Amino acid sequence: MIGEIPIREKNIVLIGFMGVGKTTIGTLVAKKLYRGFIDIDKEIEDKCNMPITQIFEDLGEKKFREIERDLIIDTCLNTRLNVISLGGGAYLQEEVRKICLSHCIVFFLDLSWDSWQDRIPLIIDNRPVLQNKTIEEIEQVFRTRRTAYSLHNSKISTDNLNPEEVADYIVESLKLAWDIYQPHND
Numbered sequence: 710m711i712g713e714i715p716i717r718e719k720n721i722v723l724i725g726f727m728g729v730g731k732t733t734i735g736t737l738v739a740k741k742l743y744r745g746f747i748d749i750d751k752e753i754e755d756k757c758n759m760p761i762t763q764i765f766e767d768l769g770e771k772k773f774r775e776i777e778r779d780l781i782i783d784t785c786l787n788t789r790l791n792v793i794s795l796g797g798g799a800y801l802q803e804e805v806r807k808i809c810l811s812h813c814i815v816f817f818l819d820l821s822w823d824s825w826q827d828r829i830p831l832i833i834d835n836r837p838v839l840q841n842k843t844i845e846e847i848e849q850v851f852r853t854r855r856t857a858y859s860l861h862n863s864k865i866s867t868d869n870l871n872p873e874e875v876a877d878y879i880v881e882s883l884k885l886a887w888d889i890y891q892p893h894n895d
């Protein structure tokens with residue numbers, strides 16, 4: 710793709726810790742904006758034709774991360790007008806951060822550690838990174854990853870907000886940014 714992407718056409722990328730709601734909220738944002746929705750975890754599962762837990766078991770995390778990185782770079786370079794939800798660990802890779810920040814609008818979905826713990830029963834079974842870890846070890850991962858997520862265009866604290874409310878907030882702030890940076894001339 711040659712040249713600067715107009716802000717109204719840039720892909721919107723959702724980042725944040727696993728279980729924070731990227732997939733759930735990304736689906737809603739895409740519907741509200743009449744955009745395509747791409748969930749990178751789902752793309753990886755489709756490409757490998759197996760669930761993520763099995764990819765971790767059969768191919769290993771290193772291979773998973775390579776596939777994840779390549780898919781994200783390809784999607785950022787070759788598509789526009791989509792909402793893209795990353796997997797929770799994708800943004801730890803520098804190349805992923807760089808491509809997302811240079812080509813897309815990046816929203817960090819934040820959640821406090823206290824609130825996040827309520828999500829554990831909802832996600833534990835199919836998030837291999839959480840398995841065989843104590844709660845203290847998981848908290849360590851949660852806190853360490855915040856450094857990577859701190860590189861973003863906009864942050865939303867989602868404590869006490871339901872998915873609809875978070876999606877509405879994202880849509881409203883995008884419309885504001887679009888009007889400021891690329892106003893309609895009519």
Ligand SMILES: Nc1ncnc2c1ncn2[C@@H]1O[C@H](COP(=O)(O)OP(=O)(O)OP(=O)(O)O)[C@@H](O)[C@H]1O
Nearest residue numbers: 726727728729730731732733796797831870871872
């Ligand atoms: N704002 C919210 N309030 C309450 N529950 C939520 C909220 N957002 C998501 N959830 C619930 O949390 C669980 C995890 O959500 P989701 O799969 O969207 O997270 P994710 O960020 O995509 O995770 P991952 O990084 O592993 O892909 C789901 O059961 C979802 O219904």
Ligand SMILES: O=C(O)C1=C[C@@H](O)[C@@H](O)[C@H](O)C1
Nearest residue numbers: 727750796797798836837838
């Ligand atoms: O946070 C992570 O490292 C992960 C989150 C999920 O979205 C999946 O991408 C996978 O389970 C790894």
Ligand SMILES: [Mg+2]
Nearest residue numbers: 731732750794
């Ligand atoms: Mg997800």
